[in-house]
Amino acid sequence: MSILNVTEQLYVDNTIVSSEIHTYESYLPTKLSYNDEIVIPIQEVDKFTLPCESFFEIRYLLNGITVDSIRDVSLTSTLKAYLSYSSSDSVRLQNAGWFPKLKIIDNVLVDSKGGFNLCIPLKMLMGFFEDYKKILVNVKQELVLLRSSDDLNAVISTEATDVPKVEINKLSWNIPHISVGIPQELALTKLIDRNIDIILGFRSWELVEFPELTETNRHNWPVKTTTKLETSRHIIVAFQTSRRNNVSKDMSKFDHCNIRNIKVFLNSDRYPYNDLYLDFKENKYASLYEIFAKFRQSYYELQNEPIFTPTEFKDIAPVTYIDCSHQKESIQSGPIVMRVEFESSENIPKNTSAYCLILHDKLISYNPLTKIVKQL
Numbered sequence: 001m002s003i004l005n006v007t008e009q010l011y012v013d014n015t016i017v018s019s020e021i022h023t024y025e026s027y028l029p030t031k032l033s034y035n036d037e038i039v040i041p042i043q044e045v046d047k048f049t050l051p052c053e054s055f056f057e058i059r060y061l062l063n064g065i066t067v068d069s070i071r072d073v074s075l076t077s078t079l080k081a082y083l084s085y086s087s088s089d090s091v092r093l094q095n096a097g098w099f100p101k102l103k104i105i106d107n108v109l110v111d112s113k114g115g116f117n118l119c120i121p122l123k124m125l126m127g128f129f130e131d132y133k134k135i136l137v138n139v140k141q142e143l144v145l146l147r148s149s150d151d152l153n154a155v156i157s158t159e160a161t162d163v164p165k166v167e168i169n170k171l172s173w174n175i176p177h178i179s180v181g182i183p184q185e186l187a188l189t190k191l192i193d194r195n196i197d198i199i200l201g202f203r204s205w206e207l208v209e210f211p212e213l214t215e216t217n218r219h220n221w222p223v224k225t226t227t228k229l230e231t232s233r234h235i236i237v238a239f240q241t242s243r244r245n246n247v248s249k250d251m252s253k254f255d256h257c258n259i260r261n262i263k264v265f266l267n268s269d270r271y272p273y274n275d276l277y278l279d280f281k282e283n284k285y286a287s288l289y290e291i292f293a294k295f296r297q298s299y300y301e302l303q304n305e306p307i308f309t310p311t312e313f314k315d316i317a318p319v320t321y322i323d324c325s326h327q328k329e330s331i332q333s334g335p336i337v338m339r340v341e342f343e344s345s346e347n348i349p350k351n352t353s354a355y356c357l358i359l360h361d362k363l364i365s366y367n368p369l370t371k372i373v374k375q376l
Helices: 072-084 087-096 128-129 182-193 286-293 295-300 310-316
Strands: 018-024 037-042 057-062 067-073 141-146 172-180 200-210 220-224 232-241 259-266 269-271 322-323 336-344 352-366 373-375
Touching: 018 037, 037 172, 057 200, 067 072, 067 373, 072 200, 072 232, 072 295, 072 352, 128 200, 172 182, 200 259, 220 322, 220 352, 232 259, 232 295, 232 336, 259 322, 286 310, 286 322, 295 322, 336 352
Parallel strands: none
Antiparallel strands: 018 172, 037 141, 057 067, 057 141, 200 352, 220 336, 232 322, 232 352, 259 269, 259 336, 352 373
């Protein structure tokens, strides 16, 4: 807008008439216990919904076809959140139960009677809801949640023998229903009648776990083989020692395991190109923190505002972020074999698990007229 254009006409946006939050519950509202599969459906296919604003495993389905899914939800979302959110974000997300610097003695989430109430944006948990910010047209939706068999990895206790139990009394899915103006409704109706596919592009989050590393100081981990349509763009590698199924250990924290260097290979290309030369005992991890702090700019094109100071990074989340967003065309010409090589200054401790969080491209198409959903 030019400051010299004094005759410019005012523009009033009437394309959206209203946006109302509607609440949906599962088929069986009382079936919310261990190992239960909780299915929350949206049957109203004639409504325009905006799912981006709205356990062990979560799946999101369109017309009965899985579009996006996430396993080991707590670990995956925690790893992603440590790199994604700033300190100001974490204050707002306390309403979702997000306390990244919480100490065991702090008790701000649960009241004196042991109750809690949370509102968790789905974009914190799945890539589809974070990336796809348009309405869905004439499509049935389902959100499927599978509870874990226990709560050992969700609760921290000062007593190692405690067997915690979390009871969920109510679980609902709040999703905006969008009402549009008459011209926009006609345009959307014509879009449906044209019988064309609509492309949904987003970045899916996939966690691969190495349950127990051997007690050596060098490891070569073949993580997975992918296609060019699911190209890995961002990779996060983390370690935990004796934390899983240990109620006295905080599962939201990670261990550095005295890692000295780490590389990710996509076929023969390696990331990063230079060695890291880490030494956690001597507090030499500035290069690792610098890479960690650049995630927001690379992934979201936002200003870098890391949630942790360097010291907090070492104590809470000394994870390795690998930016693979820029790749040679030759890599994407066929199957892509991903492997992780890392070495430590001493043998990896016993009961150490390795995690590789892969943020990769994903394309889904759906046809509002024929209701056909397929992965490209």
